[in-house]
Amino acid sequence: MKKTPLIAVAGLPLLALAGCGAEPQATAATDTGVNTSADQKRVTTTKNDAAAALLPAKIRDRGTLIVGGGFGSGSVPLGFLADDNKTPIGLEVDIAYLVAEALGLRPDIQVTSWENLFIGIDSAKYDVGFSNITVTEKRQQKYDFATYRKDDIAFEAKKGGSWKIAGGKDVAGKTIAVGSGTNQEKILVDWNEANIKAGLPAATIKYFQNQSDTYLALSSGRIDAYLGPNPSIAYHVKTSGQTETIGKFSGAGPTLQGLIAATTKKDNGLVKAYQAALNAVIADGSYAKVLARWNVSNEAVTTSEINPPGLPLTS
CATH class of the missing domain: 3.40.190.10 (Periplasmic binding protein-like II)
Structure with missing residues (x-):
């Protein structure tokens, strides 16, 4: 039994x-x-x-x-x-x-x-x-x-924009939500450090208690994108019909x-x-x-x- x-x-x-x-x-x-x-x-x-x-x-x-x-x-x-x-x-x-x-x-x-x-x-x-x-x-x-x-991790933004993320330079000056203590956060912080060294503005990093708050901020324009696990983002893109994936990366960095x-x-x-x-x-x-x-x-x-x-x- x-x-x-x-x-x-x-x-x-x-x-x-x-x-x-x-x-x-x-x-x-x-x-x-x-x-x-x-x-x-x-x-x-x-x-x-x-x-x-x-x-x-x-x-x-x-x-x-x-x-x-x-x-x-x-x-x-x-x-x-x-x-x-x-x-x-x-x-x-x-x-x-x-x-x-x-x-x-x-x-x-x-x-x-x-x-x-x-x-x-x-x-x-x-x-x-x-x-x-x-x-x-x-x-x-x-x-x-x-x-x-x-x-795999991904960036999610409102549908219809021309902004795509192929690497760290593409987040310069943007406002990005990410989970605290995650590998996504570390990658974003590393990109910020590289951008500052290259004379580019850092991305502003935002943290929210739950995903519903994150997506409210995204829909209202308070953030430009959300960086999170690819399965979660792919699911939300499919069900909401209002967002799209604008960049996808390995969760362990570029190499x-x-x-x-x-x-x-x-x-x-x-x-x-x-x-x-x-x-x-x-x-x-x-x-x-x-x-x-x-x-x-x-x-x-x-x-x-x-x-x-x-x-x-x-x-």
């Missing part, structure tokens, strides 16, 4: 469909074919004994994988709340489910803020973070990574393909189990079905890597 997964939602604000402004969730689901109900009918997999054997005994005995999801304000299609406003769903949640099942565990999904996600990993409150976390050299000082998806990874406290003995579970679900096809379900098949990887090169300390 299949065990029922545990779901825990910690400290969540009321959530509109993030990335879709004031549009109702049902409309977005109809437009994209994405199921936003609490009844997800998720892709499933089976236990992989070799991967499960790599787990520490205390986690095997506990029977649950405690997963931190740092998407408390919602990020469609990565991680957000279902129509019942309490069930976590999305691409990152589905990948966490697959990994837990491959390890023979029940997923305990705990949704929190982006900042508190890393605090929870540091304190071992969470066994792992699945939250569109990019591998960076700075993060590798504190965390171990098992990769599972390419990381390296960025990678998204399961993230755990460094040297805690868990990363090899996560890598083995990810490679098992890649091999059995369930991973590809999850990516196709959320329209991000173009970000698939063929194998999970442990601690590959990431966004450099200076880029």
Whole structure:
């Protein structure tokens, strides 16, 4: 008999469909074919004994994988709340489910803020973070990574303009919204530093608590563009009909393909189990079905890597 997964939602604000402004969730689901109900009918997999054997005994005995999801304000299609406003769903949640099942565990999904996600990993409150976390050299000082998806980022602006972004010089003097503490922020800060050295004006960086505020600022002209994860931006461009992607880049900078990874406290003995579970679900096809379900098949990887090169300390 299949065990029922545990779901825990910690400290969540009321959530509109993030990335879709004031549009109702049902409309977005109809437009994209994405199921936003609490009844997800998720892709499933089976236990992989070799991967499960790599787990520490205390986690095997506990029977649950405690997963931190740092998407408390919602990020469609990565991680957000279902129509019942309490069930976590999305691409990152589905990948966490697959990994837990491959390890023979029940997923305990705990949704929190982006900042508190890393605090929870540091304190071992969470066994792992699945939250569109990019591998960076700075993060590798504190965390171990098992990769599972390419990381692309994009700029989104109001539709119909002539402005395109091919590199750092194209943001000079513009006002850009970005998430605090993200690799997108670091890339934008690095571009600002290069522009100042070249005698160009820096971009003004703006931060908002949630995506609905970001898109309100974009529609009202208070910002020129939003820099964020490509899956979220592609989803919003498709559902809103009012914006467009004006530039797309690797999340690890111009010389390296960025990678998204399961993230755990460094040297805690868990990363090899996560890598083995990810490679098992890649091999059995369930991973590809999850990516196709959320329209991000173009970000698939063929194998999970442990601690590959990431966004450099200076880029």
